[in-house]
Amino acid sequence: SGLLMSIIRTLAASEDDHQRELEKERLEEAFTENDEKLDVLVSENYEELAVTIKQFGKIGDRISQSRQRIRKVKESLQQCKSLLYCRQDEMRKLWVEGVEHKKVLFLLDQIERVKEAPQKIEFYLSKKHYLHATELLIQTLSALEKELVPVEALNDVRNELISKKLAIHDTFISELHRQIYVNSVNAGMATKPDKQVAKIRNAAKLERRNSGEEDGRIDDDPLNLMTVLVESLSRLHRIPDMIEATKVKMDRHINMIVTHATVEVTDLAFDDENKDVDNPKRLLQLLNSLFKKFYCIVAAHKHVLKDLKTAITTSDLDTQLYDMEEIWAKIQSVLQNLLNDYLDADNAAVTSQLSGLSFTESAISMNTYLREQRAQKRTHSVEGKVCKANPRNITLIFGPLKKFIGKIEDEQDYPDGKMCALHEYITDYVQDIFIRQIQYELKKDFDSAMKVTDPLKVLADLATQQSLGNFKSLLHSAVVADKCLWDLYDLTCSLDSYHDHFLTMACSLMQEYKEMSIQSYRGVTQPESEDQQIVSASWVRQSEVTEVLTAMDNWKAVYSGRSTQQQLKPAQIKAVDVNFIKEAQFLMDRMEGYALAKNSLIEDTTDLKAIASLHESLEWMTGRLGTFVTSIQKYAPPDTLSMLKKLAQDYKNMSEICLLCLHIEMRLHCFYHLVPMFLNNSYDIRGLDSMEHDFQITKLKKDISSAEENLSVSLNEKKYRYVFEGLGHQMAAILMWGAKHIKRISPSGVKKMCRNVFALQQLLTNLTMSREPHLDMARQFYEMMYLMPDDLQAQVVEQGVRYSEEDYVEALNLLHRSKPGSGNENAQHARVQRLKGIVQEQT
Missing domain, CATH: 1.20.5 (Single alpha-helices involved in coiled-coils or other helix-helix interfaces)
Known part of the structure; x- marks a missing residue:
């Protein structure tokens, strides 16, 4: 175109x-x-074109035929229209009747569904299809309140569903609480396959069987059910009621958790072979169980709060939610009440707030209820508790409590320095109640051990000493002090947050025991009379004495692994003798011109035993305190460690003072009894009546035997030998020193002196199990008095030098005094000079 x-x-x-x-x-x-x-x-394309033209012709024919049929249809429709127009009223009537019949059929169908609704709702509820039940209830009531209002036959059904609507939200709230406080806990605890959880799991299965909810016929996922329940309550417009009910019943449900957990623990305790009603480990078991349950409950509430926020946002509700801080606050409040009871914070048994709660309100089965009742009856001896109330229960549960408190403060995002309520309660309890209780208990035990008439004479019982290492004479006070010390160590480890308090108490305890030990020691060694002085105690306070004595080999042997004298080689024995001779001479020099009074000695040998017991106890305490210091390295600050180390050193010094005092005291007894034998005395004995040993020897033997009797049961072998070994050398030195004070000595007097030596030798042999050869030298010294003055020089030449030059001179002078006709002073002087020359030549 x-x-x-x-x-x-x-x-x-x-x-x-x-x-x-x-x-x-x-x-x-x-x-x-x-x-x-x-x-x-x-x-x-002739053939194709021919076929196409042919087909086109056919199509043209069909179109023409269709046009003719359409024309006929139009004509028929026109006729029908004309006819229908003629019967318009009859058609309208039939149409109206059709609409009415449809409506009736619809209403009949609705009535049928309404009649079945109550049964279906119950079925859905039994299957925990709460959302289905809610939707059906809402839809049915909507139908009854609209189209079916005129149907009077449905009034009963209407009233039933209205009542169900009014009650179903309570059912949903109770079920929601059951999921939060029961099922979520059971599901959470099911991951802990221990003996206690097995019992819980069995109880849960029993409960499900009794309620017909088993074998997969219901949805047992607590989180999913909680979401469904919140959505159902939202559709019922009952979210505010649910929030209020949760707030109101929160405390009751949490208390019920405590009740159930208590019953579970007491059930296990009843089945346990050890039925001790006062076992604090059960409280720890209870708290660990409660902590796990509370974690499950908190997780459930978090899930519910998340669902509630979604429901409130969706429904555009204006209502106030509870928060996790309220949950934790309730849990802490319940735990405080529980702890207040078991820790005896009010010093009285607290009536349980859970006793009046109904078990059925937590939807537990009757079998579970009866089981718990039986368990409570079986544990009636502890009034339904897992153990007796005792402040010391805190030591076992403090660690888990501290961990739980840390979890709370982390969850609540507390800033540094701020504490949750439970943390404040524990802090106040420990600082204001428990530490004071410990101080009271320690003081009571300490005073009972120390405030006695003779604390140094009250020993620990044999079984206690053996259990501590077979010590011979530990003081009861030392054992009590040690028990208190290690009790404080246990508290330091158990309540590590308060280690400063307990370590300070340990320092005070050890300082006080040190002062009491010093006071007790002074009570024995420092009489009240001002004119009375115990010489041995006075000497050990003088550094020139202690430095000399502690430098001796016999002192060093006490704290080394040296063998006893019987096991030493000859060369070693000679070295020991030299040590004893040196020590004896040192004391002889100090006693030169020193007059001992009777009241300057420790007369009561039981006091020696007391000093020995104090020595052993202080030395033992030194080791125990050293171990304590090592054990608290990770807790104690440097100044505390330094103080305790100083106290340990003070104990060591005090124990050494006690041992040195005993050592010196025994030697002073020798001076006290032996020196008067020679002062202004004469052994010029002419008859046989006085041939027995001197009465001073008898007294000395009595003193030493009594001392040995007391010290042998108090000192260990090394210290016992330190006190008594070397006494023979001291006695020999005193005996030979006495020669210059004897006016004259006769052969009978020499025999008496030899008897004196023999008596002492016999005494010491029984004590030390050695012959005490140095007393042999003393006897042989006096046997030289049988000689004539000139014969003495020949003996020195023949036998060699066995004594000091001074001893030989005094022996010669005594011979001159005892042998009439020995010559004048010039002759005596000449003999002395010759004797000195011989001795010097021989040495």
Whole structure:
């Protein structure tokens, strides 16, 4: 068509016929060319074209037929329209009747569904399909309040469903609480396959069987059920009621958790072979169980709060939610009440707040209820508790409590320095109640051990000493002090947050025991009379004495692994003798011109035993305190460690003072009894009546035997030997020193002196189990008195030098005094000079 219009425009615009002719010729050529092409195409596609023309013909025929049928239909419709118009009223009536019948059928169907609704709702509830039950209830009530209002026959059903609607939200809230406080706990505890949880799991299975909820017929996922219940309550527009009920019943449900956990622990305790009603480990078991349950409850509440926020946002409600701080606050409050009871914070049994709670309100089964009742009856001896109330229960539960408190403060994101309520309660309890209780108990035990008439004479019982390492004479006070010390160590470890308090108490305890020990020691060694002084106690306070004595080998042997004298080699025995001789001479020099009174000695040998017991106890305490210091390294600050180490050193020094005092005291007894034998005395005995040993020897033997009797049961072998070994050397030194004070000595006097030596030797042999050869030298010294003055020089030449030059001179002088006709002073002087020359030559 476009080409045609172009040609027309060209012809119309032509100026003359010639141009038109040219255009005509051009068109004719084009038409001719097209005809030729068409002929070629027709010849090439003849068959297809023929078929197409044939098909086109058929289509044309069908179109013609269709037009004829349409025409007939139009005519028929026109006729129908004419006829219907004639019967318009009858048709309208039939249409109205049809609509009415449809409505009746719809209402009948609704009535049928309404009649079945209560049963279906109960079925859904039994299957825990709470959302289905909620939707059906809402839809049914909506139908009853609209289309079915006129149906009076449905009034009973209507009233039943209205009542159900009013009650179902309470059912949902109770079920939600059950999921939070029971099922979520059971599900959480089921991951802990211990004996206690097995009992819980069995109880839960029993409960499900009794309620017909088992074998997969219900959805047992607590979190999923909580979400469904919140959504159901939201659709019932009962979210505010649910929030309020949760707040109101929160305390009751948490208390019920404590009751159930208590029953579970007491059940286990009843089944346990050890039925000790006062076992604090059960309180620890109870708290560990409660902590796990509380974690499950907190997790459940977090899930519910998340669902509630979604429901409130969706429903655009204006209501106030509870928060996790309220949950933790309730848990802490319940725990405080529980701890207040078991820790005896009010110093009285607290009536349980859980006793009046109904078990059925937590939806537990009757079997579970009866089981718990039986358990409470079986544990009636502890009034339904897992153990007796005792402040020391805190030591066992402090660690888990501290961990639980840390969890609370982390969950609540407390800033540094701020404490949760439970943390404040524990802090106040420990600082204001428990530490004071410990101080009271320690003081009571300490005073009972120390505030006695003779604390140094009250020993620990044999069984206690053996259990501590077979010590011979530990003081009861030392054992009590040690018990208190290690009790404080246990408290330091158990309540590590308060280690400063307990370590300070330990320092005070050890300082007080040190002062009491010093006081007790002074009670024995420092009489009240001002003119009375115990010499041995006075000497051990003088550094020049203690430095000399502690430098001796016999002192060093006490604290080394040196063998006894019987096991030493000859060379070692000689070295020991030299040590004893050196010590004996040191004391002889100090006693030169020193007069001992009777009241300057410790007369009561039981006091020696007391000092020995104090020594052993202080030395033992030194080791115990050293072990204590090592054990508290990770707790104690440097100043506390330094103080305790100093106290340990003070104990060591005090124990050494006690041992040195005993050592010196025994030697002073020798001076006290033996020195008077020689002062202004004469052994010029002429008859046989006085041949027995001197009465001073008898007294000395009595003193030493009594001392040995007391010290042998108080000192260990090394210290016993330190006190008594070397006494023979001291006695020998005193005996030989006495020669210069004897006016004259006769052969009978020499025999008496030998008897004195023999009596002492016999005494010491029984004590030290050695012959005490140095007393042999003392006897042999006096046997030289049988000689004449000139014979003494020959004996020195013949036997060699056995005594000191001074001893030989005093022996010669005594011979001159005892042998009439020995010569004048010049002769005596000449003999002395010759004797000195011989001794010097021999040495």
